Amino acid sequence: MDLSLSTADIEAQARARAFVETWLHPNEIACDERTLSKKTLAEIKKNVLRYKLNGVNHTIEDGGHGYTPLQQVLIAEQLGRATNGMWTVCWKASTPLKYGTEKQRQEFLIPINQGKGRACYAITEPEAGSDPSMVKTSAVKKKGRWVISGEKWFVTSADASHVILVHAHVDGDPKKPTLFIVDKDAPGVKVNRIPKFTHNYLYEHFEMTFDKVTVEDDRRLGDVGQGFDLTKEWFTETRIEIAAHCLGAATRATEIANDYAAGRIQFGKPIRDFQAIEFMLADMAVDLFATKSMIYRVGAELNAGLDKKMQHARASALKLYASEMAGRVVDKAVQILGGRGYMRENPVERLWRDVRVDRIWEGTSEIQRMVIAGQIKKRGLGIYSGW
């Protein structure tokens, strides 16, 4: 069994690390305090291109860089070392855009990957969270055009996007979930509220309404009824990405706690020499070791062409394990730093706030457990325990 990284893997990993340390870490506090200037953000974005961190999940022909799935994981892990979700500055087209028409590819997929615009993804509604079949946003065809009406919540990065992928039910029928590409400034698109969250993310999460928004049929992404399948593929990809972010976040927190424990003297010796602290560090190290082993293994499996159903099963397990691991590990890091760990100027405090959402978005931990339990029932325990 060879789980070593290739020269190209190591190069991509090092490049992502250098970007994070040079461009994200120095700007984290400004992001947390919401004082990051437009000028600095523009400078960071220029460097996203320079460090080849745009469109990381797409081929060169589609405006990306043709990274392997394992390289995407390695990059996401490094980006996860930044606080405040600053990794999101590395834009990429949402996966479903890969399945658009040639016109949509030229108009959206390629330019978005190149940094000319951005798309956000609107599925969640006031009454449709974990259960997207409850979506009330409807799309009805009138005189050859689609009329979309509904309300969407938590639309992440809507402020930075020019188009919104809207998950709607054609004729209000949950059996016909369908995606539409809607211009953010189209008549009828309205921002209702910009709520504040636990994290101070780089961008906002809008609450929006779509009041009889009209789009041409060429803005339908995929077939009528294909929306959920396309969204599921997006979930698979982002769940693996979230797991890698969590690994990066927990690794950084552990490094900070480990260094601090070596230098902080109380009762005449470094606190790392107290067993209570030493055992916390030991548990944190094992948590990182286990998570990294899982994620890199799946990266290697994806490189080898893991089939879609298994990808979905693996992605839920990774997201569940890594997000809960990050919660445990970052919390211990705060504890080891004592009062300093509770100060916003300290990265562990920001990471502690940041990683909480990883157990909620893109499917809560409970939903991941439901997926995993369903997979065991359908395919047998061996899909997780077999080797």
Ligand SMILES: Cc1cc2nc3c(=O)[nH]c(=O)nc-3n(C[C@H](O)[C@H](O)[C@H](O)COP(=O)(O)OP(=O)(O)OC[C@H]3O[C@@H](n4cnc5c(N)ncnc54)[C@H](O)[C@@H]3O)c2cc1C
């Ligand atoms: C910061 C942030 C950004 C987000 N960005 C986006 C975005 O860009 N686009 C988007 O569409 N959505 C986005 N979301 C929404 C996110 O995906 C949902 O919050 C999430 O799916 C959970 O839905 P909900 O909040 O409605 O909770 P609910 O579905 O109401 O769940 C409430 C609780 O009940 C539990 N629960 C629900 N069903 C079951 C069940 N069958 N068995 C056991 N427990 C269950 C849940 O696990 C949870 O603990 C974002 C959310 C946040 C917080």
